[in-house]
Amino acid sequence: MLLSVESLSKNEVLRFLNADAGLTLPPSMDALIDRCIELTLETIHPVGIYHPFRVVRTQYGLKLADTPFILPGKSIAAFFSEVRDTIYAMAVTVGPAMDRLIRTKMITAAEEGVILDTCGAVAAEAAADRLELEIRGAVSDQGKFLTDRYSPGYGDLPLELQPQLLTLLDTSRRIGLMVTGSVLMTPSKSVTAVLGVTDAPPSATYNRCDDCKLRFHCALRKAGKTCWKTRTESVS
Numbered sequence: 001m002l003l004s005v006e007s008l009s010k011n012e013v014l015r016f017l018n019a020d021a022g023l024t025l026p027p028s029m030d031a032l033i034d035r036c037i038e039l040t041l042e043t044i045h046p047v048g049i050y051h052p053f054r055v056v057r058t059q060y061g062l063k064l065a066d067t068p069f070i071l072p073g074k075s076i077a078a079f080f081s082e083v084r085d086t087i088y089a090m091a092v093t094v095g096p097a098m099d100r101l102i103r104t105k106m107i108t109a110a111e112e113g114v115i116l117d118t119c120g121a122v123a124a125e126a127a128a129d130r131l132e133l134e135i136r137g138a139v140s141d142q143g144k145f146l147t148d149r150y151s152p153g154y155g156d157l158p159l160e161l162q163p164q165l166l167t168l169l170d171t172s173r174r175i176g177l178m179v180t181g182s183v184l185m186t187p188s189k190s191v192t193a194v195l196g197v198t199d200a201p202p203s204a205t206y207n208r209c210d211d212c213k214l215r216f217h218c219a220l221r222k223a224g225k226t227c228w229k230t231r232t233e234s235v236s
């Protein structure tokens with residue numbers, strides 16, 4: 001599925017760059033960020049895929065029915081505590097051209113390369129937001145609700161699940177998204193996640209930071225920020 005990403009939030013780019021809110025940028029840097037956002041929008045080709053799965057709770061974790069795939073660990077069990085029997089798996093990528101652009105700029109203009117790298121990550125999140133809206137619409141048509149996204153690597157959900165998740169969605173064939181031997185995705189500006197279907201609006205009590213291995217050292221958290229967005233922040 002083609003995804004429309006027509007703009008990127010500059011605030012989001014600054015947030016990913018870990019810049020303080022309200023920071024006054026030198027005009028040259030401000031213009032460079034604007035140029036990188038523009039270049040990113042000209043370069044990306046966002047595509048995505050999603051699929052619903054029935055789940056059953058087992059002693060090993062949440063098992064996707066009719067597949068060997070299991071979502072193990074306490075974090076996802078807590079996050080999906082209000083999910084009865086259905087989840088969605090999703091994957092998006094902004095495509096290989098963005099990686100090529102970042103690689104080239106890292107060599108020829110490193111500062112621009114770093115900002116483009118950030119813009120690529122923000123673009124992938126924006127594409128994930130678009131796809132999430134699609135899923136949310138499909139779920140809403142059934143009178144149901146959806147949790148936020150939860151990705152491999154959050155909490156104790158292993159990053160090593162990435163290859164299985166991509167295989168499950170057939171991403172290599174359908175959207176050109178693969179995983180390397182070190183479980184990094186290629187193209188790199190890509191997002192995978194699972195979302196749960198609930199009968200009532202999910203409560204907002206789950207805090208991902210409580211589960212994160214970095215919680216005692218995380219600079220973002222100490223600054224009162226997070227690397228993740230809530231349901232209301234991510235979908236507009």
Ligand code: SF4
Nearest residue numbers: 209212215218226227
């Ligand atoms: S903001 Fe920091 S502590 Fe919270 S989930 Fe992200 S990395 Fe972990």
